[in-house]
Amino acid sequence: MPDLVKMTIDGAEVNVQAGATVAAAILMSRSGFRRSVHGELRGPVCGMGICFECRATVDGQPQQRTCQLHCKDGMVVNTDE
Amino acid sequence: MNVGTYDCIVVGSGIVGAACAASFAKDGMQVALIDSLGAGLLATAAGMGHIVVMDDSPAQFLLTKYSQNLWLSLSDRLPPTAEFQKCGTLWVAADSEERSEVERKHALYQDHDVSTQILSKNELAVLEPELRQELEGALLVQSDAVLYAPIAAQCLTLDAASHGAVIIDSEVISIGQGVVNLRDGRILQSQRIVNAAGERSPQLTPGLPVKKRKGHLAITDRYPGFLRHQVVELGYLKSAHTLSADSVAFNVQPRITGQVLIGSSRQFDTTSEVDHAILGRMLARAVEYMPRLASCSIIRTWTGHRAATPDKLPLIGPWPGDETIFLATGHEGLGITTSLATAELLSAFFSGQTTEIPIEPYLPARLGEGCHA
Ligand SMILES: Cc1cc2nc3c(=O)[nH]c(=O)nc-3n(C[C@H](O)[C@H](O)[C@H](O)COP(=O)(O)OP(=O)(O)OC[C@H]3O[C@@H](n4cnc5c(N)ncnc54)[C@H](O)[C@@H]3O)c2cc1C
Ligand code: FES
Numbered sequence: 001m002p003d004l005v006k007m008t009i010d011g012a013e014v015n016v017q018a019g020a021t022v023a024a025a026i027l028m029s030r031s032g033f034r035r036s037v038h039g040e041l042r043g044p045v046c047g048m049g050i051c052f053e054c055r056a057t058v059d060g061q062p063q064q065r066t067c068q069l070h071c072k073d074g075m076v077v078n079t080d081e
Numbered sequence: 082m083n084v085g086t087y088d089c090i091v092v093g094s095g096i097v098g099a100a101c102a103a104s105f106a107k108d109g110m111q112v113a114l115i116d117s118l119g120a121g122l123l124a125t126a127a128g129m130g131h132i133v134v135m136d137d138s139p140a141q142f143l144l145t146k147y148s149q150n151l152w153l154s155l156s157d158r159l160p161p162t163a164e165f166q167k168c169g170t171l172w173v174a175a176d177s178e179e180r181s182e183v184e185r186k187h188a189l190y191q192d193h194d195v196s197t198q199i200l201s202k203n204e205l206a207v208l209e210p211e212l213r214q215e216l217e218g219a220l221l222v223q224s225d226a227v228l229y230a231p232i233a234a235q236c237l238t239l240d241a242a243s244h245g246a247v248i249i250d251s252e253v254i255s256i257g258q259g260v261v262n263l264r265d266g267r268i269l270q271s272q273r274i275v276n277a278a279g280e281r282s283p284q285l286t287p288g289l290p291v292k293k294r295k296g297h298l299a300i301t302d303r304y305p306g307f308l309r310h311q312v313v314e315l316g317y318l319k320s321a322h323t324l325s326a327d328s329v330a331f332n333v334q335p336r337i338t339g340q341v342l343i344g345s346s347r348q349f350d351t352t353s354e355v356d357h358a359i360l361g362r363m364l365a366r367a368v369e370y371m372p373r374l375a376s377c378s379i380i381r382t383w384t385g386h387r388a389a390t391p392d393k394l395p396l397i398g399p400w401p402g403d404e405t406i407f408l409a410t411g412h413e414g415l416g417i418t419t420s421l422a423t424a425e426l427l428s429a430f431f432s433g434q435t436t437e438i439p440i441e442p443y444l445p446a447r448l449g450e451g452c453h454a
Pocket of ligand 1: 092093094095096097098099115116117118119120121122123124125126127128129130131132133251252253254277278279280281282285295296297298344345384385386387388409410411412413414415416417418419
């Protein structure tokens, strides 16, 4: 069994594999990614830190590229700030 | 090919030329407004759009104050995309010398009915919590505003057109003796040719004492609530005063999107590339004042040129070298602010009415006969 870490995504607790990216955790959770200024849904495109489409607030720090962050125990992610 | 005679031809549809054309057309003049790029796409698109009362000199104070009032009365008629916000300016003091500048500025502004408030260290921390703790308070100028200037220039251009101005999309290759020559071979005629070509105005009127003063800006991603006022260091006065050396100053502006627009630098440099050394100094200065800016992402950096005159006042009025040429240029770092007043001064001048404020300090003739070829 791989190690699991517990995180909170948009208020809901989720368990994900240690070492997964935060973007992957958001995809597995029930939350969508952020919306654009005009209300369109956004989601990860490049997976390598270039397109900035996967941004979310992580541990209070806004506009983090979640495809470039690994999940850590106790992490708090908000997709809609 | 002669394609017409106009009461007035305005060259340049930046914020200044567009404001002039709108104002002249409303006076009933037959106006042509010419630009090769489209409205508001040169310095007007590069600048910060801070509508600010400044007091480097009494003439600058009068002009910025008069023009700001014009903006405040126009603001209701601007579309939401012009992003006009009366967010106020906070002039922050870093030391006791700058703190006395707060007092001086407060007294002056109060004397001239510009509403200001002195803020203590703690009051400042409440208004802008991201500012570093060790500041000596600030002066809040309530009537200052910010604006997305390229949209405002487009609105003024449309306003001119709706009052009958003819909008011409072409490059002007020369002006003078009542004639305007376009790149495409067309020739227009007028006894009043207004050179509102901004940083390019000396190319059309050789001998004009206008030099390009480059500035850098950077804009962050969206961080709603991070910043609420335009915040400017008072050291800005000291650094902007030096006309020769390169300088940077802390100057940040909240955008409606939650983005933070970060300025600014001043260099006499005609290139338009981003200079990473001075950009780095500018950003380091911003982080000194707002430490958490260091963790914000910058999504774009760019440069623009201010059209600078030797005495830091714009050139508004007849050009001594040619009685058909009038100037509306040289607005340096304040052209968004002072555009509307420039238009009102020139329109009163043309119609022979008395101007709201004396026009003399801005007349090109003040710089003496020696300044033109
Ligand atoms: C970094 C920076 C920050 C600034 N911040 C502020 C601020 O916070 N507040 C403020 O009030 N001001 C600010 N300014 C200053 C302000 O942007 C300018 O003063 C203002 O935009 C000048 O407007 P303008 O219409 O004279 O010039 P421009 O906007 O440059 O317009 C000139 C127009 O003339 C046209 N043109 C030129 N030559 C020709 C030709 N031969 N044929 C046809 N068309 C021609 C160009 O295409 C252009 O559209 C800033 C400037 C910079 C660079
Ligand atoms: S998915 Fe493109 S930057 Fe993260």
